[in-house]
Amino acid sequence: MLEINNLHVQVAETGIEILHGLDLVVKNAETAAIMGPNGSGKSTLSYILAGHKGYKVTQGDIFYNGQSILGMNPAERSALGIFLGFQYPIEIPGLITMEFLKVAINALRKARGQTELKVPEFINRVKEIAKRLSISMPMLKRPLNVGFSGGEKKKIEILQMSLLDPTFCVMDETDSGLDIDALKIVADGMNRLRSSQCSFLIITHYQRLLDYINPDTVHVLSKGKIVRSGDRDLAVYVEKNGYANIIGVSCG
Amino acid sequence: MSARAETIRQVQEIGVDQYQYGFETNIESEKAPKGLDENIIRYISDRKQEPQWMLEWRLSAYNRWLKIKEPTWSRLQYPPIAFQDYHYYATPKNIDQNMLPQSLEDVDPELLVTYEKLGIPLREQEILAGVPEKDRVFSENLSRSGHVAVDAVFDSVSVITTFKKELAQVGIIFCSISEAIREHSDLVREYMGSVVPVADNFYSALNSSVFTDGSFVYVPKGVRCPMELSTYFRINERNTGQFERTLIIADEGAYVSYLEGCTAPQRDENQLHAAVVELIVFKNAEIKYSTVQNWYPGDKEGRGGIYNFVTKRGDCRGSHSKISWTQVETGSALTWKYPSCLLKGDHSRGEFYSIAVSNGYQQIDSGSKMIHLGKNTSSRIISKGISAGFSSNTYRGKVSAHRQAKNARNFTQCDSLLIGHDCSAHTIPYIEAKNAQVQFEHEATTSKISDEQLFYIMQRGILEEEAMALLVNGFVHEVIQKLPMEFAVEAQKLISISLEGSIG
Numbered sequence: 001m002l003e004i005n006n007l008h009v010q011v012a013e014t015g016i017e018i019l020h021g022l023d024l025v026v027k028n029a030e031t032a033a034i035m036g037p038n039g040s041g042k043s044t045l046s047y048i049l050a051g052h053k054g055y056k057v058t059q060g061d062i063f064y065n066g067q068s069i070l071g072m073n074p075a076e077r078s079a080l081g082i083f084l085g086f087q088y089p090i091e092i093p094g095l096i097t098m099e100f101l102k103v104a105i106n107a108l109r110k111a112r113g114q115t116e117l118k119v120p121e122f123i124n125r126v127k128e129i130a131k132r133l134s135i136s137m138p139m140l141k142r143p144l145n146v147g148f149s150g151g152e153k154k155k156i157e158i159l160q161m162s163l164l165d166p167t168f169c170v171m172d173e174t175d176s177g178l179d180i181d182a183l184k185i186v187a188d189g190m191n192r193l194r195s196s197q198c199s200f201l202i203i204t205h206y207q208r209l210l211d212y213i214n215p216d217t218v219h220v221l222s223k224g225k226i227v228r229s230g231d232r233d234l235a236v237y238v239e240k241n242g243y244a245n246i247i248g249v250s251c252g
Numbered sequence: 253m254s255a256r257a258e259t260i261r262q263v264q265e266i267g268v269d270q271y272q273y274g275f276e277t278n279i280e281s282e283k284a285p286k287g288l289d290e291n292i293i294r295y296i297s298d299r300k301q302e303p304q305w306m307l308e309w310r311l312s313a314y315n316r317w318l319k320i321k322e323p324t325w326s327r328l329q330y331p332p333i334a335f336q337d338y339h340y341y342a343t344p345k346n347i348d349q350n351m352l353p354q355s356l357e358d359v360d361p362e363l364l365v366t367y368e369k370l371g372i373p374l375r376e377q378e379i380l381a382g383v384p385e386k387d388r389v390f391s392e393n394l395s396r397s398g399h400v401a402v403d404a405v406f407d408s409v410s411v412i413t414t415f416k417k418e419l420a421q422v423g424i425i426f427c428s429i430s431e432a433i434r435e436h437s438d439l440v441r442e443y444m445g446s447v448v449p450v451a452d453n454f455y456s457a458l459n460s461s462v463f464t465d466g467s468f469v470y471v472p473k474g475v476r477c478p479m480e481l482s483t484y485f486r487i488n489e490r491n492t493g494q495f496e497r498t499l500i501i502a503d504e505g506a507y508v509s510y511l512e513g514c515t516a517p518q519r520d521e522n523q524l525h526a527a528v529v530e531l532i533v534f535k536n537a538e539i540k541y542s543t544v545q546n547w548y549p550g551d552k553e554g555r556g557g558i559y560n561f562v563t564k565r566g567d568c569r570g571s572h573s574k575i576s577w578t579q580v581e582t583g584s585a586l587t588w589k590y591p592s593c594l595l596k597g598d599h600s601r602g603e604f605y606s607i608a609v610s611n612g613y614q615q616i617d618s619g620s621k622m623i624h625l626g627k628n629t630s631s632r633i634i635s636k637g638i639s640a641g642f643s644s645n646t647y648r649g650k651v652s653a654h655r656q657a658k659n660a661r662n663f664t665q666c667d668s669l670l671i672g673h674d675c676s677a678h679t680i681p682y683i684e685a686k687n688a689q690v691q692f693e694h695e696a697t698t699s700k701i702s703d704e705q706l707f708y709i710m711q712r713g714i715l716e717e718e719a720m721a722l723l724v725n726g727f728v729h730e731v732i733q734k735l736p737m738e739f740a741v742e743a744q745k746l747i748s749i750s751l752e753g754s755i756g
Binding site: 050051052053054073074075077078079083084086089090092093094095100103104105107108111143160164 | 702703704705707708709710711712713714715716718719722723725726727728729730
């Protein structure tokens, strides 16, 4: 279970506060959606959960399965099972995707007290997932994300997510820049993990993705705080009436 | 805050002080008195039992050196070098130049231990017998790729050369330059100084007057050398200069791949290393010359470390001849080095692949020269510079085409990677075409390892040091591939070690 209490977060370099006392609980196997207008702090929330150095917590705490994660570096959080699907996956010249996947999975297995994955087993797992996501094997022999299209990059994110056995996935605008076919493939990848008791925090602008992944809870984030929580109907309401109404009600 | 404190702690703990080869060998040595004059040169020549012509050659070089000014055009900054404060000759005491060890039993056990610690495979019989190689740094994958013959140079003398007999069977001469001067005098006399003239520059003149040891290779017509040849240089003695001299000749249609490796103990003072390497390739022949240079770089305050002033030049004398320089440079406090190719033969080809890593207060001014003289000559320069800490890393290169060099082609790519905020990278290319039918291309990039890249990789469970290694390996990948397989793994490890604790 993820529990965020009264979280205040600043941009480390400028000291400008982005999150102003955010509270949120996501239970095991729950899929929660976070919606909100531009600049509401959605991406900051995803970065701070994953431990990005550019953001600083000044107040409050984040607990994962009862343990505070604030003192942990990104790799340690990843070992706990926290996965971040990036809105803009980073290009790494010269680092072959397949090699990266192998290093990542074995680093995580080591941190989790598991034995290293044998090469044939690793290749079979990657092949199986890649096939499902219609990612070609030659693409995995290219440097990570370099020259990949927006849709390809997102699929590579889902490939990593499926391979690395996470227990809590933060998906930052995974649906942006995807055509309808790619969106279905990506949603299918997430739904598969969902059925294995993995929790999701889906950060999205639109409710389009939620047509394919039915969230248990929906939260509206505005100006660094959760201003409204509800179920699927809240997302439908937002889609129909926009944010202004909700934000206005909350502030007024 | 914690991340910054953590970084500082890491730098303090390991930083640039973690030089793996900093131990000293406790061995009695015989040294020439400090300083340099004609008597010292006579002493060296006498100790080496050299023929008269060699002594005269040295003396004339010395007189030229006295007249040449020390170069000041590089970006290197250092206090004046006190040339009279060095010992120009040092040798382990029980090595007799006349009685070079014929087998390992004759070699001082202390020396064997030293080379074992360094991971240099001197024990032929063990290699042949396939003894497990897990502890040998330089011999990974040996069993797959055959043997490596080694010439080991300790301070001023070659202590042993392995696999000589096997090589002699196919007509290849592989021995120390001192032995070559005595045993193969005609070859040495004909070729030494024919690529790098004595008075080519200040350091080549110095080297020519006091060079002590190095390797000599001659590969006869049509012979493909059946194994990697390598020389391993170690400076042990205090306040000693090492003046290595290497000469490699590949006759028509011959091929040889040669590798040199270098280390030195950790010392507060600056040791001096001024080498001259000459390569000569005839028609259809090829020399592949690789360097893994890991001289002591100095401590984290910039104290100590090797001053490395090197003149390396290859001469493509015949048509369709080829020289390929590959280097991985992680050591030395100062590096001044521009491996070059004279492309005289029509259709000859020169290549330069380089990775230069600087950390701490290291300064590098290095690059390559490709001098196109023949028709249809081609060359390629791929240089990857990585700077971290407070270091300065300069690529300086020259590509030129003579009037006769019709259809000369060059492609140059210089990539610099910066780690942290206090280091610098510079690229200074000189390009000169004296005829219109020339195609020269130059590309240069400078990039920084970004926090976003590190964050992305770490988010996948990979710890910071390893994330950094993945990024750096990605950057140097293209050059590492050019190294002989046995040394590629080692080179990659060396780069990671050199950059440990440099994330800021």
